[in-house]
Amino acid sequence: MEIDAALAGRLVAAQFPQWADLPIRPVAEGGWDNRTFHLGEDMAVRLPSAARYAAQVEKEQRWLPSLAPHLPLAIPEPLAMGAPGEGYRWPWSVYRWIEGRTATVELIDDLPRFATGLGEFLTALQRIDATDGPPAGPHSFWRGGPLGAYDAETHQAIAVLGQRIDAAAATEVWEAALSSAWSAPPVWVHGDIAAGNLLVTGGRLSAVIDFGCSAVGDPACDLAIAWTFFEGESRAAFRAALPLDAGAWARGRGWTLWKALIVLAALPGANPQGADQCRRIIDDLVADHRLASAARGP
Structure with a gap:
């Protein structure tokens, strides 16, 4: 399905109105399994691109906060988990943005x-x-x-x-x-x-x-x-x-x-x-x- 910044913006506005006014734009280097977008300057929206990747959302939400304190490098920090909506069929995530190339x-x-x-x-x-x-x-x-x-x-x-x-x-x-x-x-x-x-x-x-x-x-x-x-x-x-x-x-x-x-x-x-x-x-x-x-x- 078509997953673009406009869809990400609608999902954020509907489910997380506190972030509705933040600009959304595609990241410079996106992935295949998920589509990722900048949300403002400090966050990212990550949307699975197919059903076979959807189960990974809840797993990352559940376990990444437990793993992070034990690791010597930064890893993704979940901030919120979104639900299906706006024609999009799977759960999705908001993460804190990690700087780096x-x-x-x-x-x-x-x-x-x-x-x-x-x-x-x-x-x-x-x-x-x-x-x-x-x-x-x-x-x-x-x-x-x-x-x-x-x-x-x-x-x-x-x-x-x-x-x-x-x-x-x-x-x-x-x-x-x-x-x-x-x-x-x-x-x-x-x-x-x-x-x-x-x-x-x-x-x-x-x-x-x-x-x-x-x-x-x-x-x-x-x-x-x-x-x-x-x-x-x-x-x-x-x-x-x-x-x-x-x-x-x-x-x-x-x-x-x-x-x-x-x-x-x-x-x-x-x-x-x-x-x-x-x-x-x-x-x-x-x-x-x-x-x-x-x-x-x-």
């Missing part, structure tokens, strides 16, 4: 330090009491759950791609990921640690946003950024900041592989820049898997 390598002063900071943030998140937290499920798109949820889709993507990738090597990475499981008590996971959900201020990591895929379970899903954004020294720094075993990193490679495969399989003959990035990620995962296998020995 979406992370890019060019904006970051020291990428290994940035990687360490992110690893320390995730370690702090994993240490928060997960009792009664939301287990992995459709609301998190199975982030925090077993990789097997995407086994059929991964094999389908490998088959579709055929000779465009090293299918045998990709399958080896995937099977290695499936061969381990998280055996410790469930921990909090963000669920979508990607550059688009990291904010930079003054060249440093300053905030982590969009907890829509958060859950309690296996933290391996939060490791994908090791291959999608970091490399070399920064990847090593990220790994060193996280107290996770080899099995978790194998599953992290699996989560990253699944996403790269399904994106690449959907891009034949289109968006060559995206396709090239996916191929690079897949090749990097294969190389990293082989290094890990060699380190373990026969």
Whole structure:
């Protein structure tokens, strides 16, 4: 459906009249799962773009205030939860605005330090009491759950791609990921640690946003950024900041592989820049898997 600033303004005026006179405008870099708008200078309106994202609203409203005091970086602060109305069918949120720019390598002063900071943030998140937290499920798109949820889709993507990738090597990475499981008590996971959900201020990591895929379970899903954004020294720094075993990193490679495969399989003959990035990620995962296998020995 059409979700624009005019709709956001009508919803705010109808449900939160104390903010009705504040200007509303789209943010510079919006997301796919939600449409976000500035509300005045200090707030943001966030509207799910489809029914499958709607369950995330109440989850964030319930849990973000509990997580925030235990974390070393800013995270979204819910101020109000809106109800369906004005032709819009789902709940929605008003948040306090967080200053910062979406992370890019060019904006970051020291990428290994940035990687360490992110690893320390995730370690702090994993240490928060997960009792009664939301287990992995459709609301998190199975982030925090077993990789097997995407086994059929991964094999389908490998088959579709055929000779465009090293299918045998990709399958080896995937099977290695499936061969381990998280055996410790469930921990909090963000669920979508990607550059688009990291904010930079003054060249440093300053905030982590969009907890829509958060859950309690296996933290391996939060490791994908090791291959999608970091490399070399920064990847090593990220790994060193996280107290996770080899099995978790194998599953992290699996989560990253699944996403790269399904994106690449959907891009034949289109968006060559995206396709090239996916191929690079897949090749990097294969190389990293082989290094890990060699380190373990026969």
